[in-house]
Amino acid sequence: xxxxxxxxxxxxxxxxxxxxxxxxxxxxxxxxxxxxxxxxxxxxxxxxxxxxxxxxxxxxxxxxxxxxxxxxxxxxxxxxxxxxxxxxxxxxxxxxxxxxxxxxxxxxxxxxxxxxxxxxxxxxxxxxxxxxxxx
Amino acid sequence: xxxxxxxxxxxxxxxxxxxxxxxxxxxxxxxxxxxxxxxxxxxxxxxxxxxxxxxxxxxxxxxxxxxxxxxxxxxxxxxxxxxxxxxxxxxxxxxxxxxxxxxxxxxxxxxxxxxxxxxxxxxxxxxxxxxxxxxxxxxxxxxxxxxxxxxxxxxxxxxxxxxxxxxxxxxxxxxxxxxx
Numbered sequence: 001x002x003x004x005x006x007x008x009x010x011x012x013x014x015x016x017x018x019x020x021x022x023x024x025x026x027x028x029x030x031x032x033x034x035x036x037x038x039x040x041x042x043x044x045x046x047x048x049x050x051x052x053x054x055x056x057x058x059x060x061x062x063x064x065x066x067x068x069x070x071x072x073x074x075x076x077x078x079x080x081x082x083x084x085x086x087x088x089x090x091x092x093x094x095x096x097x098x099x100x101x102x103x104x105x106x107x108x109x110x111x112x113x114x115x116x117x118x119x120x121x122x123x124x125x126x127x128x129x130x131x132x133x134x135x
Numbered sequence: 136x137x138x139x140x141x142x143x144x145x146x147x148x149x150x151x152x153x154x155x156x157x158x159x160x161x162x163x164x165x166x167x168x169x170x171x172x173x174x175x176x177x178x179x180x181x182x183x184x185x186x187x188x189x190x191x192x193x194x195x196x197x198x199x200x201x202x203x204x205x206x207x208x209x210x211x212x213x214x215x216x217x218x219x220x221x222x223x224x225x226x227x228x229x230x231x232x233x234x235x236x237x238x239x240x241x242x243x244x245x246x247x248x249x250x251x252x253x254x255x256x257x258x259x260x261x262x263x264x265x266x267x268x269x270x271x272x273x274x275x276x277x278x279x280x281x282x283x284x285x286x287x288x289x290x291x292x293x294x295x296x297x298x299x300x301x302x303x304x305x306x307x308x309x310x311x312x313x314x315x
Contacts, residue, residue: 012283050193053193053195054192054193056192056193074185074193075184075194075283075284076184076185076284077285078185100189101189104186104189107185107186108186110178114178114182
């Protein structure tokens with residue numbers, strides 16, 4: 001179980017549509033901003049890397065101190081980014097795949113406008129449960 | 136996520152969408168009705184493209200995305216492959232389907248028109264306009280799917296010989312700032 005982990009979903013228009021701190025460590029006030037900062041800074045790298053491969057799961061693409069950024073890109077260029085300190089690649093890949101399924105379920109909701117923020121608390125609960133299970 | 140719906144239900148739903156939008160919501164404003172139907176199709180195409188690309192690797196360029204639309208996406212949606220694909224290599228593609236399932240139930244027999252006061256050409260025109268209403272939704276679906284995969288485009292359909300249907304995709308010239 002990772003002690004620090006921050007997960008965000010960024011849509012194709014560079015707008016974050018979901019954010020969650022899913023680590024098990026105590027939350028410090030400045031840590032949240034720092035995590036978001038690192039993830040947003042990694043977006044440029046994702047942009048370049050996404051065109052070089054046709055895989056969905058791009059492994060660790062950036063590091064900051066001992067935190068690593070892993071990214072999963074869907075065909076519609078929605079990026080799932082995870083900031084973590086563990087090295088568990090398989091667990092992270094399964095986590096991303098399950099969140100992808102959850103994301104598609106949200107997308108299939110006709111009342112959800114694609115590209116808008118995900119406000120469903122059900123989705124939030126499930127993502128946190130998946131994080132506890134896989135990270 | 137693999138539940139199925141009967142095809143006749145989908146057909147009835149689509150017929151009802153066209154009829155309601157034309158006769159109730161936007162009576163006498165067929166252009167507005169057409170745009171609304173196309174917008175619904177756009178969102179559906181967006182959702183479906185995300186869903187059908189889940190299992191497969193991503194696309195490395197625009198041509199692959201178009202091939203996906205022509206093969207896998209088309210057969211998932213319309214249960215058959217397209218019959219012909221033409222391109223002018225400058226951003227326009229023509230997809231031809233000789234027996235488009237969603238239009239296959241529209242009657243092509245001109246003698247079933249009931250008003251005698253209409254001369255044959257007017258009857259043919261009103262039938263054509265009714266049929267064109269039915270293609271806005273599939274056009275919207277394809278436009279939504281392509282836009283989600285990163286290719287903004289315009290889709291129009293030519294249904295001069297029912298049940299064949301030709302869809303014309305005009306994609307804006309592939310300059311790099313349209314990349315995601």
